[in-house]
């Protein structure tokens with residue numbers, strides 16, 4: 001019987017995701033809130049007041065969203081009386097630069113607070129890992145295990161993180177990358193620092209999930225150094241994790257503001 005099933009496997013369609021076909025938008029995903037193109041905002045500030053992480057700010061003509069603080073909870077879009085903010089399904093929200101995640105929307109355009117540039121440190125890391133992949137150690141720093149669940153899922157046969165040469169290891173001494181999740185609670189600040197110290201150079205630090213980037217609804221502890229990659233989501237989807245790690249290794253080029261702008265215009269987001 002087992003041999004028969006193994007033979008049948010030869011004729012089954014391959015389910016593993018083809019990385020070059022991954023879309024930054026998932027129709028069944030809530031994604032980040034994005035203002036419609038040409039929005040006419042009444043300035044009621046319901047979105048600003050209802051956001052649990054103060055991710056939104058409003059000026060006379062612009063709406064600024066710091067996606068590094070966004071939990072993708074959807075409250076702001078449900079509170080907007082003019083239906084200006086919509087859950088977009090867009091979920092590839094990652095960058096090597098924290099400020100690149102802060103987006104200012106005017107009626108027809110969007111612009112980021114910063115443009116991501118690759119530091120020498122990241123270039124050195126990419127030289128080491130682009131061809132071979134990397135080993136990472138994960139440290140949970142006061143999170144709720146949601147990000148860990150998605151990190152685990154990213155190794156399943158659909159997303160297959162190992163196809164990129166990425167593996168999780170038990171000891172930070174064997175790791176090239178330290179992935180931390182959660183807001184860095186007081187009790188976890190020192191263990192996180194110790195794990196980082198014993199890792200050999202060159203190494204990279206990844207803030208995985210919104211809580212790791214900004215604390216979310218909690219106050220945030222101090223990471224051992226400025227992270228090399230910020231991956232938004234509460235939690236991030238496995239395909240976001242996969243693409244973000246490929247980006248960190250230099251296997252794809254990606255700019256969050258450009259990708260969001262391109263997608264928003266291509267779909268005439270918000271146009272009737």
Ligand code: SF4
Nearest residue numbers: 051070071073074076
């Ligand atoms: S955290 Fe929630 S309310 Fe705040 S911007 Fe994100 S989706 Fe909107």
Ligand code: SF4
Nearest residue numbers: 041042044045047080
């Ligand atoms: S809730 Fe809607 S209408 Fe009110 S300030 Fe926010 S985007 Fe503008």
